[in-house]
Amino acid sequence: MFMFFYPLRKRRAYESNLIHDGLQLEATRSVLDDRLVFVKVHAPWEVLCTYAELMHIKLPLKPNDLKTRSSAFDNFNWLGKVLQVDESIIKPEQEFFTAPFERSRMNDFYIRDKDTFFNPATRSRICNFSYPSEDFTCPNERYLLYREWAHPRSIYKKQPLDLIRKYYGEKIGIYFAWLGYYTKMLLLAAIVGVACFLYGYLNRNNCTWSKEVCDPNIGGTIVMCPQCDKLCPFWKLNITCESSQKLCIFDSFGTLVFAVFMGVWVTLFLEFWKRRQAELEYEWDTVELQQEEQPRPEYEARCTHVVINEITQEEERVPFTTWGKCLRAVLCASAVLFWILLIIASVIGIIVYRLSVFIVFSAKLPKNLNGTDPIQKYLTPQTATSITASLISFVIIMILNIIYEKVAIMITNFELPRTQTDYENSLTMKMFLFQFVNYYSSCFYIAFFKGKFVGYPGDPVYWLGKYRNEECDPGGCLLELTTQLIIIMGGKAIWNNIQEVLLPWIKNLIGRYRTVSGSEKITPRWEQDYHLQLMGRLGLFYEYLEMIIQFGFVTLFVASFPLAPLLALVNNILEIRVDAWKMTTQYRRMVPEKAQDIGAWQPIMQGIAILAVVTNAMIIAFTSDMIPRLVYYWSFSVPPYGDHTHYTMEGYINNTLSIFNIADFKNRSKGNPYTGLGNYTTCRQVLLMYRDFRYPPGHPQEYKHNIYYWHVIAAKLAFIIVMEHVIYSVKFFLSYAIPDVSKSTKSKIKREKYLTQKLLHENHLKDMTKSMGVIAETIMGAADNHLRPKLE
Template sequence: SRFLNSVTVNVAQSHGSTSQIVPSNFQRSEQSKDSVYFRDGVRQIDFVLSYVDDVKRDAELKAERRREFELNLRKTGLELEIEDKMNSEDGRTYFVKIHAPWEVLVTYAEVLGIKMPIGESDITRPQNLPLSYMLGPVKLPATVKYPHPEYFTAQFTRHRQELFLIEDEATFFPSSARNRIVYYILSRCPFGVEEGKKKIGIERLLNSNTYLAAFPLHDGQYWKPSTVPTHVNERYILHKNWARFSYFYKEQPLDLIRPYFSCLDLSLQTPLFFPEPHCSLGSAEICDPHIGGQMIMCPLCDEVCDYWRLNTTCLHSNRDGGGFNHLFDNESTVFFAIFMGIWVTLFLEFWKQRQARLEYEWDLVDFEEEQQQLQLRPEFEAMCKHKKMNPITKEMEPYMPLFHRIPWYFASGVTVIFGMALLLSSMVSVIVYRLSVFATFASFMESEATLQSVKTVFTPQMATSLSGSCLNFIVILILNFFYDKVSAWITKMGKFVGYPGKYTYMFSVWRSEECDPAGCLIELTAQLTIIMIGKQLFGNIHEACQPLIFNWWRRRKAQTNSEKLYSRWEQDHDLQVFGPLGLFYEYLETVIQFGFVTLFVASFPLAPLFALINNIVEIRVDAWKLTTQYRRPVAAKAHSIGVWQDILYGMAILSVATNAFIVAFTSDIIPRLVYYYAYSNSSSLSGYVNNSLSVFLIEDFPNHSAPLEKTDFTTCRYRDYRNPPDHESKYVHNMQFWHVLAAKMTFIIVMEHIVFLFKFLLAWMKPDVPKDVLEKIKRESAFLAEG
C-alpha cells in the first residue's frame, strides 16, 4: 500500500539494520512448551507462520516467494525467528515466529489510528441502581467485571508519546493490538512481481499453499495460569470467568474479552421476556358427544377417505380441557402479539444505547469515519489498475470502473437467482409432499373407528404437519450446507382449500389439505417448534462437537514422537481456524433466531423462552470454543453491528404485519369474536362450532371425490361460511363470511396503527446515545485539550 512503502523506510532507518535470526545452538529443553517468547525469553511472539517443504514442481517457486516475503517483512522492522522442521513434533512443519519491536508498533499504531490511554478517568462508574441487589447472583465480582481502571483515550501519535501513559513499552500495547498491527503489515507486504503484476499479502500466499497457516498465539494453556511472573495468561482468566458452563447465569466479562480479542460478538444475546398465555372461557362443543359427536365431517381426501365425527379431534381442540389448540390460540394471543410488537421496539432502542456505550468504552467513537477509509482491502488495491482523485483527501486512490464491476454484478446476480430457485423448488417439494401424504394419513387414520367417536391424539392434519415440519427442517439443514448456513423458514399463513365438490388441486393431482376444525394455528405452531428447536439443538451440538473431533484427529495425526517439545505454536497450529466469516455465521444464527421471536411470535408464544435458553447455552459454547478449540482470531474493530442492524429494524417493522395476519387469518380468534358480538343469541360462544361449519349434500360429490363406501348420511359438514344446499345460491359465501373478512382486515389495520404509534413514540422519546456517555465523550475531549 501507499502507507507501507514510506513507513517501511522510516522504520528500517530507525532500527539501523534488519533483524537477524537467532543462531540454532539453542537447547529446546530449556524452553517451556507454553512459552510465547522467542528463544531469548524476552521478545514476545506476535504472529506465527507455518509451512512444509513442497515436493511438487512448484516447490522452488513457493520457496522463492517465502524468501522474498520474509525479507520484505524484515525490511519493515519486524523480527523473525525460524523453527526448523526437525524441532517440530511431526518432523515436517517449519514455523516462522514474528515479533514487532517498539518502533514498528508506534509507527503502525499511528497509521491505524489506535486509541491508547492518556489519563485515568475522573468520572466515577455508575453506582448500584435501585433494586439492583435483586440481580446480585448474575453479577460478576468487581475485580472481574472491571479488571482495569477506566481511562481517557486518544489516537496514538509517535511524535507526542509523552501524552500517553507508557509505563512499560513491552506491555503498553495489548496483545490484540500487537497482532492486529502485524497482520496489517502481513496483508500488505509484497512477495514478488509475476507477469508484470505486483503480488502482495499473506492471504494470497495462504491460498496458494505457500504458507499453511498464519495466526496469533494464545497466551498459554486455558486450564492453568502462567508460570512466568512477568506474563499474565489472559486466556486462562477468560476461560475461567467466561467459558465455564457453571457460569451460565452470569453476565459477560466484556472488559476481559476486549484486550484479548479486541472484537466483540454483538450478537444481541439478551434475555427475552414474555407473558405466558392464559386460558379463558371457551366452548367444549367439539368434545361434547351430543354436539361434536353427532357432526359428520366431509372426507379429508378423495375416494379412499371416509366420513368422520368431529369429536375425534377433541384431545387437541378442547378449550375448557386445555387442548393443544387453545394453549396457543386464545384471547390473550391478540394482546401478546401487540405486546411483542412494542417489545421489539424497546429492545432495539435499548440496544442502540447499549451499542453507543460499548462504542465509547471500546474506543470506537468515530472509528468508521476517521480510520476505516484509510484501510483499503489489500486484495482490492492489488486488483485495481485505475486510480482517481479522492475529493476529500486530494490523494489518488485505487478505483474500479463500472465496466469492470459489471461482470461481478452479473455473477453475483446469477448466483442469487440460482439460490432463490433452489429454495423455491425445495418449498414446492415440501408442499407436494404434504399434499401427497395427507391422503395416505387420512385413509388409514380416518377408519370406521372415527365414526364411533374414538378420540385420537394425532389427526391426519397433525400427522401431516409434524412429518412435513421434520422434512422442512431437513431441507433447511441441507440448504444451510450449500448456502453457507443461509437459513430459510417456510410457512403458510393462508390456505385456499375450496369446498366439497369443488376442491382446489395442485397440478390437478394433489388436493389441498384442510385445517383442523378448531383452527389452523396449531399446524403453524408445530412447524415453528420443530424447526426452531431442531436448529438450535443441531447448531449447539455441531458447534461443540465438530471442533472437538477435528482437533482430536489432527492432534492424533501430528503426534509422532512424544519426546519432542509440543510447543505453544504447534498446539495452536493444530486448533481449528475461526476464519474471517466466523462472526458472520454467529450474527446470521442470531438474526434468524430474532426472526423466529418477532415474525411469528403470535403463533409460537414459546419462541422467546426457547431463544433465552438457547442464548444462555450459546454464550458459553461460543466462549468455550473460542478459548479452547480455535486459534486466536486476528483482532478486528467495528463501530457497530453494521448492516445487521438495518436487517433487525426491517424485521421489527415486518413483524407487525406478519403477526397481525397470523392472528387474523390463521388464528380462530376473530371468527369467534364476530360470532360472539353479532350472531350469538345468548351473548356467549354457545353454538359457535355449529355456526362455523357449513353443510354439504353428499349426492353433490363428483364421482372422483366421493367415498367408495356407501353410507346412510345425506349431508356432511366442512369448515367455511357458505350457503346450505337448499339455498337458491347454494355453496356461495354467505354474509357472515364477509363480516368475518371485514373484521379481519379491520383488526390488521387497527393493530398495525396502534403498534406503529407506540414504536414511533418510543423511538422519538429515547435518545440513541445515553446522556452519561455524551458527558464522558465531552469530558474526554476537554481532558485532551487541557493536556
C-alpha cells in the same frame, strides 16, 4: 536446485525487511516436527509507538473523573456480584479518557507500565498491520477467558467483555456483547411468553367451542364432508377433540396480548441496543474510527483495466469496465434468483407430498366415525401429515442450506467486491435472502395459504389441476404452524450446537493424533495453538446468521408459539458458552480487528421487526380463529334468558359450519363415490357439514358466502389495520423518546474532547512559549555580541 532455493531466498528477504522495520524475530524449531520452524515476531516499544501514531490508535490519556450516577437497580448489587466473574482472577478494567496517540506528546498519556500500555489485541493489530502474524506473547488472557468465560461452571456468570475485547479485539467483542444483550432481553420476552402459555393452559377447560367439539351430543352428531376425493371417508367432528383442546392453549386471548407485547419488545431491544452499542463505541475507542480499508488481494490481482478516477483525475487500475461490472451484477442476480426459485420448488414439492400423503393417511387410518379409536384420537390425518411433512421439510432445509452456502460464496467471489467489508455485506444479503426463503417459506404457506383457497365440497379448488387443495383442521391451521415452528426451530438449534461442538473437536483430535504419533515430548502452548483449527475470516458471519434466523422465528411467528422466546433463551445461554469454548480451545486466535457496530445485521433486524408486526397481525386475523369467535360473541350469540348484559359462545361451532347436500356433489358417476357414511336414518345422511360461512342448500343464494362471512372479513381487516397502527405508533414514539446515546455517554464524550483540546492547546502554548524564549535568547545573545565591541 532453483526451485528449492527460491522460497528460501524469498523468505530471507522478507525477514530482512521485517528486521529493517524494527521488529524482532525469534526462530524456534518445532518440538514435534524437526522440519517445522516457527518464527515468533516481537514488536519493541518504539515500533508499537510508531505504528500506534500511524494507525491513529486511541490510548489512555487520563482516568475517568466523572461522578458515577446512582441507579434504581443499586439495591440489587448482591445479585450482580453473584453473576459477575471473579474479580480477583479477572480484574475489572479501569476506565480512561483516550486520545489518538502522538509520540511528540507521549508524556501526556497515562503510561504506568510499558508492557501493559498496549493491550494484546492492539499489539496483534499493529503486528498484522506491518506484517501478518500471530501474537503469542499473552497466553494468560486466553487461559483466564477459558476459566471464567468458556468453562461450563461459569455458565451463570456475566461475560468479561473487556477482557474479550482486550484479547480478541473489538470485532469479536461486539459480537459477544450483542449476543449477551439479546439473550438478556429474551429473558423478559420468555417470562411474558410463559405467562401467556400458562394462561391458555389453565383456561383450556373453559373453552366453550372446544367443549362443543368434544361433546358427543354436538361434535359427535356432526358428520363432516370428506377432505379428499373418493378415498377419504366421512368423519365426525369429535375426532378432532384432542387437537381442539391443544389449540385452546395457543389460540387464546393471551396470544393477542403476547403479539402486541412482542411488537413493543422488539423495538425496545433495538433501541436499547443502540444505546449499549454507543457505550461500547466510547469505552472501546471506536467512536471516530479512522480506518482506510485496503482492497482485498483477490481484487488487486484482477486489476488489469486502466480508468480515470473522477476524484483524483488520475489513472488507476480496476478489475473490469463499467459494462463488465453490470454484466457480472446481472449474472449474480440471476444466479441468486435461480436458487431462490429452487427453494420455492422444494416447498412446492413438500406441498405435493402433503396433498398425496393426506389421502394415504385418510384411507389407512381406522374409519371410525364416533372418534373412539385410540389411534384416531391422537393421530388424525391432519396431524400425521403435518408432523411427517415438517420433518421432511427440516431435512430439505438443512441440505439446501449446506449447498447454497458454497454457491453464495462462489457468486460473491465472481462478483469480486473491493474490500473485505464490501465482501461480507454482499455475502450477508445473499445468504440472508436465501435463509429467509429457506427457513420461513413453509411457515408462510401454513399461516397464510393453506386452507384459504379450497372452495366448497360441491366445487373444490384443485392445485396443479390434479390435487385438491388441503384444508385446515376445523379449529384452523394455527396448531400446525406451531408444530412446524417447534420442529424447525428446535431441530436447527440442536443440529447447530452439535455441529459446532463435534466438528472442530474431532478435527483437532485427529490432528493431534497425527502430529503426536507416540511422541512424549512436552509441546509449548503456542505450538499447540498452531495446530488448532483456523477460524476463517467469515467465522463471525455464520454466528451472526444463525442468531438472526433465530431472531426471525422469535418475532415473525411468535403469535402462534409464545414459548419461542424461552427456547431461544435456553439455546443462547448455551450458544454463548459453546462459542467461547470453541474460540478458546478449538480455534486459533483470529487477528484482532476494530469494529464500531454489528454492521449490516442491524438494518436486517430492523426490517424483520417491521415485518413482524404485519405477520403477527395476519396470523391472529387469518390463521387463528380469534376474530370469528369475537364477531360471534358480540354480534350473533344469543344472551341466555334475555339477559342482554351477558353473551355466550354456545352454538359457535354449529354457526361456523355450513351445510352441504350430498346430492349436489359434482362429477358423480354410478352411486356415491364417497365411502364410510354408514346407514343413518337421520337427515345427516343427506346433509353434511364443512368449514365455511355459506348459505345452506335450498336458499336462493345457496353455497354463496353469507353475511356472517363478510362481517368476519371486515373484522379481520379492521383488526389488522388497528393493530398495525397502534404498534407502529408505539414503536415510533419509543424510537423518538429513547435517545441512541445515553446522557452519561454524551458527558464522557464531551469531557474527553475537552481534555484533548485542552491538552493540545496547552502543549501548543508551551511550544510557542518555548520557541519565543529561544528566539528571545537568540536575539539577546546577538545584541550582546553586537554591542560588546562598541562598549569596549
